[in-house]
Amino acid sequence: MAEVKEALNVVGDIMGTYLPLIQSAIIVINKIIEICEAAEYNQNICNSLLDRVKLTSTAIDSLQRRKQRNESKLRNEVYYQAFHKFIYVLKEIETYTADISKIHGFRKYAKALTIKEKFVKLSKDYDKSMNDLHFTIAVANEEQRRIDDEALTEDLAEFDKYLKTIDRKxxxxxxxxxxxxxxxxxxxxxxxxxxxxxxxxxxxxxxxxxxxxxxxxxxxxxxxxxxxxxxxxxxxxxxxxxxxxxxxxxxxxxxxxxxxxxxxxxxxxxxxxxxxxWAQRKTLKELYEKKDIQWHCKVRIALNICRGLVFLQQAEILHHDLKCENILMTQTLEPKIYNFELARYYSGNTTSIGSEMNDTMRWMAPEKLSNYNSRYTTWCEIFSFSMLLWELAFEKIPYRNLKLEKIKALVTKGGREIIKFGKSTPEEVQEAYKKIISGSWKQIPHERISFLKILSMLEELHNSIIHMFDANLPDLLDNEALDLDGSNEVNGDLDIPDDDICDYFLVQTYVL
Missing domain, CATH: 3.30.200.20 (Phosphorylase Kinase; domain 1)
Incomplete structure (x- = not known):
């Protein structure tokens, strides 16, 4: 403590004493920004804290630029200790946002109330630290409290559902x-x-x-x-x-x-x-090519695939190659995710397809198509799952009549496959299923709905049509020519001039 006091009283550039602290603060701030921008869950709460933290950067920059005007307080030992406290609070925010933004961090919080209590405490500690450092630019006001309340109300309602969904085992x-x-x-x-x-x-x-x-x-x-x-x-x-x-x-x-x-x-x-x-019915792709899968069975298949993906997400593993060809089907029509040859951990090296185009592009997210060597994220996995859902719905591979370079141009510009159900598709299914796909393949990654949200929506849809289920399996699979679910009424053989392809899809498809 005496050494600190002596350093603060040394004549010369006082900012040299604060430089290690400022650098530490900037490192933590950048980590918080990175965490919040990649948040998969509780995005509103993370953004509320992120708004505060971003203002901190401005305040620190102002402190350095006006070092002569601020020299007296910078030489104050109490101020120096307050800066240390401020860094501690930032690190607490970093840990908190890292926990609530990822599914595997939820286990630290037994109930939504705990999330709220921690948020309120961190907000108060942060605002107090900002006051102690005279960083009044970020002091909470009525508008900030309104934003905080809205963030908590919206996210905690979802969080309660998340906690019930997560398998604690x-x-x-x-x-x-x-x-x-x-x-x-x-x-x-x-x-x-x-x-x-x-x-x-x-x-x-x-x-x-x-x-x-x-x-x-x-x-x-x-x-x-x-x-x-x-x-x-x-x-x-x-x-x-x-x-x-x-x-x-x-x-x-x-x-x-x-x-x-x-x-x-x-x-x-x-x-x-x-x-x-052993999966008796081979892959889901082979199954829908031979049989017409009725809608109530499709929803159940989609739901169980999603349950498997949530399980993988809890284990911090990304599959990297989601499509019906990588789903095996048992005799009782239970889907099994397989082929983990490209799978990676969250922190592992991303899967790169290099400069060579391959058929996987049909299920690939636009941000990955734009830069093949970019990191594969949960948002990429969600996008691929949306394409799997489309493939399952209409029983054909996406963009089947387009060359790969056209697919890349289409998807990166915001175009998507057509969602148009046949007349035989139950009304209970149409809007709900379309909403899930549309919410999962949005162009901006963090605007896509989370896996747990998709799971909740599929469960709700499944429960609404469960009365259609029949234990008699032959009723769930029929010859494709019968087209009992109406999926084959959609004309997938689009003959569109090359020059007009992107404009056509951008107008005709559901891009939100």
């Missing part, structure tokens, strides 16, 4: 996956099941086509493991093969019934295989 899973991720190269991980090849029995019956799928390195064969049908996917034994830590994470994810279950690793004919549950 995933909290432990989140910690386990985080531990594995941080120790992925250690030899001490032993969480992957090693299945004795003797326990992988040949099926007693079935067609050759049903027992073997795929080609070349992607071949999958059916076996029986503990009386269950399983899919054995080869991986090369000449290469390093999948890391044990990654496989262990795959086993952890299998605790979610909406993700394809991974049993472990084994060998068939001395070739290494990964053993998964």
């Amino acid at each position: 995933v909290d432990d899973l989140h910690d386990e996956i985080k531990y594995i991720k941080n120790h992925i190269n250690e030899k001490s991980l032993h969480g992957v099941n090693k299945i004795d090849p003797k326990n992988l029995e040949l099926p007693s019956q079935g067609t050759a086509d049903d027992e073997r799928r795929g080609k070349n390195s992607n071949v999958v064969v059916k076996r029986i493991f503990k009386a269950q049908e399983v899919a054995c996917k080869s991986f090369s034994t000449t290469e390093e093969g999948p890391k044990e830590g990654h496989l262990e994470i795959l086993m952890k994810l299998s605790e979610c019934k909406h993700i394809l279950r991974f049993y472990g690793i084994s060998k068939i004919d001395n070739n290494g295989v990964m053993v998964f549950e």
Whole structure:
């Protein structure tokens, strides 16, 4: 303390003493801005705090520019300590916004009231610090209090729903996956099941086509493991093969019934295989190409896929390749998310498709299309899910008659596929389903609705049409030619001149 007092009284540039504090404050401020601008949840609360913090930058800049006028207070030890307190409050705001803006941070708050109490405390501490530093530009007033009240009212109503939706058992899973991720190269991980090849029995019956799928390195064969049908996917034994830590994470994810279950690793004919549950109806894409899926079944499929994606979000994992081709279907029409070859952790390196165009672009977010090497975020995942929902609704791949370069030009300019339901589509479905898609594929990333909001909307839609469900599965799948849901009434074979393509879509589609 004596050293600080001496430094404040030294003749010379007093700002040199404050420079480390100012730099620390600026670093924290920039982190808060980054967190709030990327907020997935409680955006209004985050923005209310962000408005305050942004004004702080202006106040600090003014303090430095007017250092001579402010010299007397800068040499005051009480003022110096107040600046330290101010940085502490900023760090508290950083932690708070990081928690409430991401789904995995919710577990720190048992109820919405706790969120409000913490917000009120932080606001008061911040405003007091600003007063102590004479940064009156950001002192709260009646207008700010009105903004705060509106932010709390809107976000906390949603937050109550979020808390009821979140599976608390995933909290432990989140910690386990985080531990594995941080120790992925250690030899001490032993969480992957090693299945004795003797326990992988040949099926007693079935067609050759049903027992073997795929080609070349992607071949999958059916076996029986503990009386269950399983899919054995080869991986090369000449290469390093999948890391044990990654496989262990795959086993952890299998605790979610909406993700394809991974049993472990084994060998068939001395070739290494990964053993998964067997999906009798193959991919969702293959299913809708063969059968016309009725609407009440589509909604249930969409709902369960979304539940799986919320589970992944809680585990801080992004799939990176959402489309019906990467959803497997069981005999009872339960969807299973699979193909995690491109999946990454939130903090991991983004998936880059380089400069070469590929078919994945049909489901890709505009911000990713604009810069292939940009970071893949939850907002990108939400956009891809909106395209999956469209694909499921109309039972065809998006923009199927457009070349990839035209798709890129279209989507980056705000164009989208047409949402036009057939006459046979139930009224209960049309507006609700269209609202979900439209809210999920908005051009500005943070304006897209969150996964938990999508989940809530799908559950509401599902509950409104649950009376249409029938336990008799054949009633849920019919020959595509029958077109029982009306999806094939939409003319997807658009023949549009190249010069007019973007203008046509921008006018005709639902862009919000």
